[in-house]
Amino acid sequence: MNLPEELKYTKDHEWVRVEGNEAYVGITDFAQSELGDIVFVEIETEGEEIEQNEVFGTIEAVKTVSDLFMPVSGKVLEFNSSLEDSPETVNSDPYGEGWMIKISMDDASQVDDLMSAADYKEMIGQ
């Protein structure tokens, strides 16, 4: 199970890559492997201010529909529109080309409360 050390993780199986006051968000390798083939990513919140733990989009696998949650409060700056035509990228490259949104954080200190790779690894029992 691939869990990059430099990322932060949420209990909802999302990862956050911080770049200054901005951050990239996606779902973890564990999440994609549990969900199976990702067939649809719907994110229509570009430009919106969204609170931590509120829904920013939806991801559908062959058999499941899941909400996506903001790991920290902020504004959705950009949606990875390549996922519209190639949702399977989330399976093949969850931490890279499979990123979902880029956000500007309201309060970067919220990141400190997210999980480290080790904590997340323990949570998923790997």
Add this chain to the structure above:
Amino acid sequence: MHESAYLGSVAILLCLRMVCTKQISLLKFPFYLCEKETTMELKHIALENKHEQMGGKMVPFAGYNMPVRYASEKEEHINVRKNVGVFDVSHMGEFMVRGPKALDLIQKVTSNDASKLTPGKVQYSCLPNDKGGIVDDLLVYMLKEEEYMLVVNASNIEKDWAWIEKQNDMGAEMENISDDVSLFAVQGPNAGKVVAKLTDLNVDEMGFYTFDKGNIKGVTDGVVISATGYTGAGGFEIYVYNEYAEATWDKIFEAGKEYNIMPAGLGARDTLRLEMGFCLYGNDIDETTSPIEAGLGWITKFNKDFINSDELKKQKEEGVSRRLVGFEMIDKGIPRAGYEITDTDGNNIGKVTSGSISPSLGYGIGLGYVQKPHTKSDSEVFISVRNKKLKAKVVKPPFYKA
């Protein structure tokens, strides 16, 4: 088919907080991702460990720990459509019905006309309840005079047994062999080539919905090999006693090696059957849907009496107000069981009972009950997907045409 029960792994904890309506899928296993599980004893198919070794993702389904996929559902699906794949569907139930009253009992409890069967023939049928709905759908095998095998859905084994036993006032002999039998479905255009290598039976000559008893070379005799399946891809189903299950499974993979045979999970099984428009019990048909509404008039024969035949005959003659239809998405989106169906004015006209993206076609397809007159082909309907009403069109299944 239903799920139940307990997945004692971390998978339960995984939850992108799924939109965990009760309706996500007919296979219902999506819940394993977020259900705070009730701890119920899971039943085990003979080759559970084998599937785990082969990389199968095991989930509770119909009370059994079953492989939902091995790697990619889409890949497994396409491999069955274009090549050959194997499903372990040993969770299915098998009842033997024997004796001079066997046919009488089957004629009473099933809607199709089992008197048309001859030894070696299989019939799709259903068990009507006495309230206009369906207890289960099933296959009826005629093994020989006065000996039949009924194959029922795993989730309904106990219910069906109790129901049929209750109707058995004529004294047919019944035996539930579900726990003793494994069932492998070898499906796809190359299935015949694989199965032909396994047995001395002439499977090439075997017509659709016929079967024979024969050997699996080097394993055992008396195996039922039947030209049936739930995929629309062609192929065979092999019923073998559990003690020979592993050897048979291994022989299938040995024989299929040259064709790159792959195991396929219940996920692919579901999308394959949906592409054909086949009903799934618990989703598209249940205790509240009549066979006439479900488009199963073709297995409902009124030249004989059976449970509730009078009411169903009346339905057939007078018509029903809703029917199960197929639809394909015109707007981009994936229909899911439970989503509302509306007309162009936004009025509720029905509900999706099965829905998915079609791996073969690449767009959303589904089944659902809609009110007349929206049941006509090409009717424009709308599927409520989250906060949107997405356009779809009524079409007559199969969605996928080989």
